[in-house]
Amino acid sequence: MKLVKLSLAAALAAGSFSALNAISLEDAIKNVDFSGQLRYRYDTGRWDGSKNNAGISAQGNIGGQQDHKIRARLGAKADIGDGFKVFGQVQYGPDNNGGYGAGSTTATNRTFDLRQAYLQYDLADYATSFTWGKQEFTSIWTDDISSMSARATYTGIEGLTLTAFAVDSFELDSDRPFYDIDDYTNATTTANSVGDFLFRQNFYGAAAIGSYDLGGSSLDTQLWLGYLNKRAFFYALDVVYGLDIDQDLNYALQLSYLGNSVDSALKDKVHSSNLGNMDPESRLGTTANGANETLIANGNLINLMGTLKGYGFDGSLGGVLYGKKGKFTINRLDDSFLAGGREIFYVKGSNIMNSFGQNTFGYVKAGYTLPSDLRLGVQFVYGSTQAGDRNIGNAEYYGGGDKMEAVVEASYNYSKNLNFLLWYSYLDWKSDKGVESANGAYEDAKNTKDTVRFQAIYKF
Secondary structure, three states: OOOOOOOHHHHHHHHHHHHHOOOOHHHHOOOEEEEEEEEEEEEEEEEEOOOOOOOOOOOOOOOOOOEEEEEEEEEEEEEEEOOEEEEEEEEEEEEEEEOOOOOOOOOOOOOOEEEEEEEEEEEHHHOEEEEEEEEEOOOOOOOOOEEEEEEEEEEEEOOEEEEEEEEEEEOOOOOOOOOOHHHOOOOOOHHHOHHHHHOOOOEEEEEEEEEEEOOOEEEEEEEEEEEEOOOEEEEEEEEEEEEEEEOOEEEEEEEEEEEEEEOHHHHHHOEHHHHOOOOOOOOOOOOOOOOOOEOEOOOEEEEEEEEEEEOOEEEEEEEEEEEEEEEEEEOOOOOOOOOOOOOHHHOOOOOOOEEEEEEEEEEEEEEEEOOOOEEEEEEEEEEEEEOOOOOOOOHHHHOOEEEEEEEEEEEEEOOOOEEEEEEEEEEEEEEEEEEEOOOOOEEEEEEEEEEEEEEEEEEO
16 A cells, blocks of 8 residues: 655645535534433432431432432434434433532532433334444333343334343442342442342343223233343233223223242342341341341232322322332332332332332322412322341331321423422331330331422423
8 A cells, every 4th residue: 555645735735625525514413303301409308216227317219418419411313314323312410419518519520421322223114123222221110220232112013012122231320229238238349239240140021012092991001021131030011091081081090010030049149148247236137046048039019009180180099019028029120110109119128129028008199280380299108018027126227117108299390391390208117126225125216207309300
């Protein structure tokens, strides 16, 4: 190959002619769709009670006081021709700036992270679409957790969507099972944590999602199957039957079942011989007869909810059952499930992702939306977590006891892009055998938590 050396002047001239052939910015973005989100949150939550201990002091959806959290997302999807599209999304945050003491200054050293970057190929003639790369993994077990994955979707049958997926890895996020396992064990490093062990393998699965108009009523169904390699087999069914009572009044009945069968490798990892090495008052330890055992069981979650909407009013009544006494169970792969309440399904024991104990809760939600798009609502959840006897006397550490949460909330849709949300939560937890008294006996401990969130979110 013959090398040609250009003088500086010639090089500048060549660059000038290249610039003349460049695409203008207007033409470059003609086939690009932009999307974005800017979210501000003010959170504050505090446990109270003379018998509260450090084991639960940070439990809940909101653990800090006077936290200002900012999250920004910007995405762009470009049509590059022949059915191919590319999508990229960057994210800033969530930035957490305390409102008092150390850390109260605004962070300036956080950069944008690449949250999504994937290639999409659409076969319009066959109603099939493929995506590869870093993308949100939405499913019945997750909400918006990011993943390195591939997905194929078929929509050629009216009312039915078929999808298959393969996930190589999930993002390291605090809203996933066993992230707080250090509350139960001294496995403080990521390499030794149960959360890292759970997500270390690939996840494969498929789903059939149907939506049918029955003439005056509707039926929406979801059937999901998934296998987390050498960890667990997941299966789930969701059925929603909707009935139009009149033109402005609708009733819907929803039944959800999420189950799984855990693999022997996960049973061996979540074992009392591995996790029972903290101090005697807080370790998972052995059973009452002194035997070691696995501390994880197959998960089963059942949620039944009826919802009535009409004339500005909306109301829901339901119940949810999940977990097993004396065992961990995996119920979801992130924290997006909220049957009712704002805090109760994040608390130890009743944590919706990895509960410890048998949970039974009933809930009611009601709200009224004014013509100005201002909605005022209330929520009430009551039930219990039966943690079981770990032969250590401190059931509070595992989240056992009666729990109640009351919520008042207000939301305002200023426009289709801008929404405001404000809610206050009062959580009451009467734990079983929670505190040792002076004479050595254990008695119930009552803990309460007050939590406030204000949120403003703008989307385009």
